[in-house]
Amino acid sequence: MAGKSLYEKIWEQHVVVDEAGKPTLLYIDLHLVHEVTSPQAFEGLRLHNRSVRRPEHTFATMDHNVPTDDPFTVLDPIAAKQIQTLVQNCNEFGVPLADLQSEDQGIVHVIGPELGLTLPGKTIVCGDSHTSTHGAFGALAFGIGTSEVEHVLATQCLWQKRSHTLRVHLTGVRRPGVTAKDIILGVIARYGVDFGSGYVLEFTGEVIRSMSMEERMTVCNMAIEAGARAGLIEPDQTTFEYLRGRRYAPRGEAFEQAVERWKALASDPDAVYDSTLAFDITDLSPQVTWGTNPAQGVGVDGVVPDPELLESETERRGALQALAYMGLQPGTPITEIAVQHVFIGSCTNSRIEDLRLAASIVRGRQVAASVRAMVVPGSKAVKRQAEAEGLHEVFRSAGFEWREPGCSSCLAMNPDVIPEGERCASTSNRNFEGRQGRGARTHLVSPATAAAAAIAGHFVDVAAYISREEAYVWNRS
Numbered sequence: 001m002a003g004k005s006l007y008e009k010i011w012e013q014h015v016v017v018d019e020a021g022k023p024t025l026l027y028i029d030l031h032l033v034h035e036v037t038s039p040q041a042f043e044g045l046r047l048h049n050r051s052v053r054r055p056e057h058t059f060a061t062m063d064h065n066v067p068t069d070d071p072f073t074v075l076d077p078i079a080a081k082q083i084q085t086l087v088q089n090c091n092e093f094g095v096p097l098a099d100l101q102s103e104d105q106g107i108v109h110v111i112g113p114e115l116g117l118t119l120p121g122k123t124i125v126c127g128d129s130h131t132s133t134h135g136a137f138g139a140l141a142f143g144i145g146t147s148e149v150e151h152v153l154a155t156q157c158l159w160q161k162r163s164h165t166l167r168v169h170l171t172g173v174r175r176p177g178v179t180a181k182d183i184i185l186g187v188i189a190r191y192g193v194d195f196g197s198g199y200v201l202e203f204t205g206e207v208i209r210s211m212s213m214e215e216r217m218t219v220c221n222m223a224i225e226a227g228a229r230a231g232l233i234e235p236d237q238t239t240f241e242y243l244r245g246r247r248y249a250p251r252g253e254a255f256e257q258a259v260e261r262w263k264a265l266a267s268d269p270d271a272v273y274d275s276t277l278a279f280d281i282t283d284l285s286p287q288v289t290w291g292t293n294p295a296q297g298v299g300v301d302g303v304v305p306d307p308e309l310l311e312s313e314t315e316r317r318g319a320l321q322a323l324a325y326m327g328l329q330p331g332t333p334i335t336e337i338a339v340q341h342v343f344i345g346s347c348t349n350s351r352i353e354d355l356r357l358a359a360s361i362v363r364g365r366q367v368a369a370s371v372r373a374m375v376v377p378g379s380k381a382v383k384r385q386a387e388a389e390g391l392h393e394v395f396r397s398a399g400f401e402w403r404e405p406g407c408s409s410c411l412a413m414n415p416d417v418i419p420e421g422e423r424c425a426s427t428s429n430r431n432f433e434g435r436q437g438r439g440a441r442t443h444l445v446s447p448a449t450a451a452a453a454a455i456a457g458h459f460v461d462v463a464a465y466i467s468r469e470e471a472y473v474w475n476r477s
């Protein structure tokens, strides 16, 4: 019999009911909750007189709606209602909540891992597509809809169809300035926004093995932008060291025993995948998207492509429409595109390493006069750590705004909206029309490229901003 992949192992450990030709009932180990997709789910419980099956395996936070200048002044009535409703629901149903006062509050996909709620081998769901982030720990993690949120709250189980598996094997050596974000943007630019459709992606190879947990989370975060059900990375020593001592992770002897179980989750050498692709990152430059989906991107040393040269009619039409929305001309060098906004944040790139990286570019430099730049830490814990290291001073003295945690400019659900027609270099994961505000133009980039764009006022190859002493960091893989 062939060996098993990580996905198959986690799946099999969680089957509750499995009947031929029907979806499988899976046990869910961790249910993360936020204010936007939970109100109707709790309302449904109330209507049917149900309780939350495992409140201790449920954890809520508020992130999407929270104003990042003054979190306690929520002017938008819908946002205020959703935030209040989450507080009431968590009180009534006994669900632990990191509310605005809590030292644990932050973006749901940032706090799960940092609290040690996210652990290898778990099944993790949340009413949020970027739940794929947690797959970086070797957890099977995916987004669910609001009616499924209700089902999981009530039963701690979920009906699921088994996915196919696609192994994404990453090899090669990074050029200075190339981050995990550039690697995943590069993969999506090459294979498109739905190559992952119907699959769970397992990222493998030396490039992944040499990545930190923060970097792995960035990769898995964007698996969803390739259309995948989830992204997965085999847990290893890097994973275990990250988790050691985290609040909800096992402690002492129990931790060592858990590590042994987690090691056994690794895909067997003879595991069979439904599909495999290999990608060599050696020639990859820092990436910048020019269009309105994450696959419409090129290297910073490239130019805005000519839609007429694209192969398929659909691609051509898509590119023409994207360029019209983005206000760009074919052939324009990426480095000639000026930005008015820089947003460093979101569940893709708001962790401590992202901020350290951006700060290393910004240190001793000034934000261009034409740019409004903002750093939004992913959680209170990231903010505390960054402040302990003095990163906030680096950003502030360069002219960046230093904000409170939340989803912020990643999406226009809170006051951090990008004005119509203006351009933003953003470390987030989605760039569709209107994502950051009506008529706002989003360019997806890494935190390093975003920081460099803030200084230059336009896109630049961040390699030019990296000192010789720092360059070694980039050559780890």
Ligand SMILES: CC(C)[C@H](C(=O)O)[C@@H](O)C(=O)O
Binding pocket: 036, 037, 064, 127, 128, 129, 130, 143, 411
């Ligand atoms: C609001 C929420 C449902 C949504 C998601 O599911 O991803 C948001 O987080 C996003 O990034 O678009």
Ligand code: SF4
Binding pocket: 063, 064, 107, 108, 109, 128, 130, 346, 347, 348, 406, 407, 410, 411, 428, 429
């Ligand atoms: S930061 Fe952006 S992508 Fe992540 S959960 Fe919030 S809105 Fe969604």
